[in-house]
Amino acid sequence: MLKRLSTAIIICIGLWLADRLLSATLNPYHLQITIEIGIAIILAVSLNLINGFTGQFSLGHAGFMAVGGYCSAALTFYYAPQWIEALSNTGMGPAAAKQLVFFGALAISALTAAIAGFLVGLPTLRLRGDYLAIATLGFGEIIRLIINNRPEVGGASGFTPMVQIPQFVNLFWIYLFVIITIMVSANLLRSAHGRALLSIREDEVAAQVMGVPITYYKVMAFALGAAFAGIAGCLSGHYRLGLHPNDFDVIASVMIVIMVVLGGMGSITGCTVAAILLTLLSYALRSTLGLMVGSLVCAAAILLLLAPAWRLPKNAKLSMVLAILAALALGLVRSQVFLAERVAELRMLLFSGLLVMIMLTRPQGLLGGREISWAGIVKRFTLRRRQTDGPA
């Protein structure tokens, strides 16, 4: 207990120092990227709970994020001033009162998102995986529809409410929740509950026969993942000081799926790495130059990697790569203006192409369910040493 407490304190101090240091040294753009990476990690790791551990396919993660974001935003917008005042009257400092109120809003939004996950999951998780994909997709769209038609939360033009609560969601808070998300899912994985989830992923029928209450566990994983998505939504909304329904569309959900799939379904470190990489990539692909390089590399990689799957002979492979590269290079150079206009489309095209490519060439993802750990790195290193030491 004492050890855990000291670990927690050390983590908090470390995070606080990192926050001070980074906000002093990084420029605002890079700071924003760092924050976005943190939110992406929370989303990817929490979707991994549903998608990677339990083997259920959810396409509505952005919907749960929207539930959490809008719920907390509405709370802080409509009730925060009264609550802060009431708390201040009891003798609490105004800064502490604000933090406490925000924390309450965060907890409520996580709970609401979990309830939403429970309500969507209960009827659909009893059935086959395909229906869950469609039902969660539908849920995301319905949430967006409801938000669009509610003037109280800004409707279709977005919600910019958090003026009363100054922006205090900083690097510290975001990365604190990143660590909490990762630790909760890592500890869950090692517990009996985690093994039940894995058994459902591996073989649902067998798990049921062994007495695992599969609906219970599926709904539990789903609600837990939704709760973390809600937290991510709350943090993101209170960092950007605004929410827009179009930020939570199907594309947003698919982006989180791409992170999980790229990292390797079931691998927490894999999802983390993929979330970092893809967020960086999406910022790198905002410039025309980045896009040109990206599309060339992507086209070449798609062809070379997919050739075995498509059973092309070697000569055809090479000439196709060359032809397409030449055509792309020509086209890109000629159409700089065209490209500049369609940066967003091309970026999304690259991401969706990446998704198809991973599935066709390495469906288990980069790490394929394995984890990166210190012990593992050390072990691998010492093993290599021993091998080189041996008789040649």
Added chain:
Amino acid sequence: MSELERFGLYFVQGLAWGSLYALIALGYTMVYGVLRLINFAHGDVLMVGAYIALFCITLWHLPLLVAIVLAVAGCALLGVLIERGAYRPLRRQPRLTMLITAIGVSLVIENLAQLFFGAAPRHFPAQIGGRLGEGLEAASHSLQQSSHILISPQQIFILITAALLFILLQLIVGRTRFGRAMRAISFDRETAALMGINTDRVISLTFALGSALAAVAGVLAVLGWPKVWPMLGFVPGIKAFIAAVVGGIGNLTGAVLGGMIMGMAEYMVAGYISSEYKDAIAFALLIIILILRPTGLTGRGMIERA
């Protein structure tokens, strides 16, 4: 407008959209039958069909029927290409892998369309020219005169085409060798392969057939609601899949029934309750049917196979 006429208007609109949903749902249900896959790219094939017809009519000034034939040919080819390029290499992978690939393929097609055709909607010249157009015009007029049913020539065309295609499809699936092979594969793919059926070829042909139906649905959709844009197929595609689930997936009659229910429900909700929540009714229907009757209206009890 009397209450009855108002109901008639919604009814006709619901019927027209419903038959489009039915055409799309048929493609979903056939592909689901042979591969157990929700082909997310199906709705985007529909969008490509609408664009092919648009270019045929506005750029090359071809008649509507020729445009439909070209759209059908182009989409059938596209469907086969998608199956060969993206789904066939994954035959031995878990079904989840194929599902994620399908979403990726759908996004690739949508973004390619946005890249090349632009994201802005284009107007589709929704005229049915020639003798056919005149005949439909006359039929629409006489129906209005005799029974006060407001039905446009386009809607008559949609209904007749959808009905003819459904009969044709029933004949293909029920009476030909290919249809029998398809049914055998959807019953048990491995045993069908052991019985000497070339499963890869039949699956490719199934994609071609489903995509051809989607192409017709795409052209008919933009005939009735003349706007062509890259995201045209996405929401109708999802709703048509739900229609297939509601009717009982894997069953042709079920797909048509589900499509009709979906179209009717949408227009009745839009007309009598609120047009803003028109899109939500599809997902409400899905949840209700999953709770009450998971195998769909026409479905029999299913045993989950490991």
